[in-house]
Structure formats: C-alpha cells, structure tokens
Amino acid sequence: MTREDAEIILAQAGTAEDEGFPLLECALACAIHDYPFRDPEPVRLMADHAAQRLKERAANESPDDALTETMAADFRLNGDLLNYEHPGNTDVIDVAERRRGLSAALVVFYLDAARRAGLKAAAVDFPGHVLLRVETPEGPVALDPFSQGRLVLPSELTRRALLAGLTPHVADRLDLLMAPVSDRQALIRLQNILFTRALRLEDYEGAERSALRRALLDPDDHRPWLDVAAAREKQGALTGALEALSRARRLGDPADACRVSMDRVRMRLN
Structure with missing residues (x-):
C-alpha cells in the first residue's frame, strides 16, 4: 500500500457514518501513510485471532474480564512503560509486532475485537490517557489498555482527573469522565498525539501528515x-x-x- 492508497482509504472513511467506521483498516492506513510499503496482513491475522478468542471467552466470562484476559493475557498487549517515547508505540503495525504501545493505539485492537465479538465497548477520551468503556450487566466499567487492561475504579478515575487539572466538581462526575467517543474520534486522538510528538521533534513533515489524516477522517x-x-x-x-x-x-x-x-x-x- 502506498501513501496515496492510504489517503484514498481515509478519505472514503471520512464520508462514512460513525456506525460503519472501519477502525482497524483506517488505523492501518494511518500507519502506512507515515511509513509506506509495509505488510498489514500480520496485523489483520492477529486481529482475527483476537476476535475469535474473545468470542470464546465471552461465552463464559463477563465482558470486561473476557476483554482483559484476551487482549492483555492471551495476546500480551500492554503499555510500553520502559520506552514510552518509542515511535513505534503509536503505530498499530509496530504495536502488533512488539505487543507494546500507547493506550491510544492499544485501544484500536480492543475495540476491533469487541465489535466483532458482539461486545459493547467504546473509547473514553480521558485527560492525558485513552481508556476503554465496557458495558456489563452491572453497568459500565473502565479498563486501562496501557496497564494490562486492568479495571479502573471510580475513585481512581477521580484521582486521575484531579491530577490532570480538572476541577473537583467535574472530577466527581463519572458520567463525564466515562463519556464514550466514536471510533473515528478515538483514531483522531491518536493522530493528535502523533502531531504533538512530531512538533516537539521539529519533524514538520510528520506533523503535516498526521494533521492531513485528521482532515481526511473528519472532513x-x-x-x-x-x-x-x-x-x-x-x-x-x-x-x-x-x-x-x-x-x-x-x-x-x-x-x-x-x-x-x-x-x-x-x-x-x-
């Protein structure tokens, strides 16, 4: 796939309804738009296996446990604590190979598997960190893909919100802290991270590419x-x-x- 092919995919997805947004394919297109001519098939294969394994687990486990055990335990997807600034942490092809990344990239795999397994999940654009909202019979819960998919308790959400600078009357509002965003917005959040990193490194060509991808995804x-x-x-x-x-x-x-x-x-x- 060339950079031009990737732009065509993103432009087509930009005109699609949120309900049918092809998250994984768009994430792959974004990765190849930065570094073309790589093979996306290993990523698709891993995603297929993850979705199948999640279906098997979800038949006997709660949705949140099934997601955590599948993605973090079976497929070893986790945050890169030792090399947080590694450029591969924001690239889904590299993340699938290394099984390490930022939460904004990891959540792509969680969401793709959840969609195909019939689970209800959505990204949460939490301050400074992307979380995953999972609907369970007991109500929605928050998972942290960066920390082995562990459950984030309401008190921890409030603590994190206060540390991020939110005011106490907002930090206590779980309905705001766990407000879901669309798959499109989750992928745009990842491009925002790439843009900020590129500017910091004075990589203005990379910054332009990430901004262009956002423009294509949300025309x-x-x-x-x-x-x-x-x-x-x-x-x-x-x-x-x-x-x-x-x-x-x-x-x-x-x-x-x-x-x-x-x-x-x-x-x-x-």
Missing part, C-alpha cells in the same frame, strides 16, 4: 487544516500553507484568525 472540521498550514509554513511550503488556510476558511474557521495567518504567509511569499 467537516476546519481545525486540522490549520495544523496542516502551520506544518507546511514551517517547511517553507508557503503556497501549500495558503491552500490549507483557504480550506480551513471554507469549512468555517473564524475569519479574523484565519485572515491573520493568510496575511502572514502572503507577506513571506512576496
């Missing part, structure tokens, strides 16, 4: 095009930056803010 959002423009400007690609700013303005970016950016880029062109 009605103007904000990714602002990031595309900023990354292109850093590379000196001023005509491309102006094009991205124009797209942001057409999609509804506040006119004044966008005009300032466009004027700055035009001045550099002249």
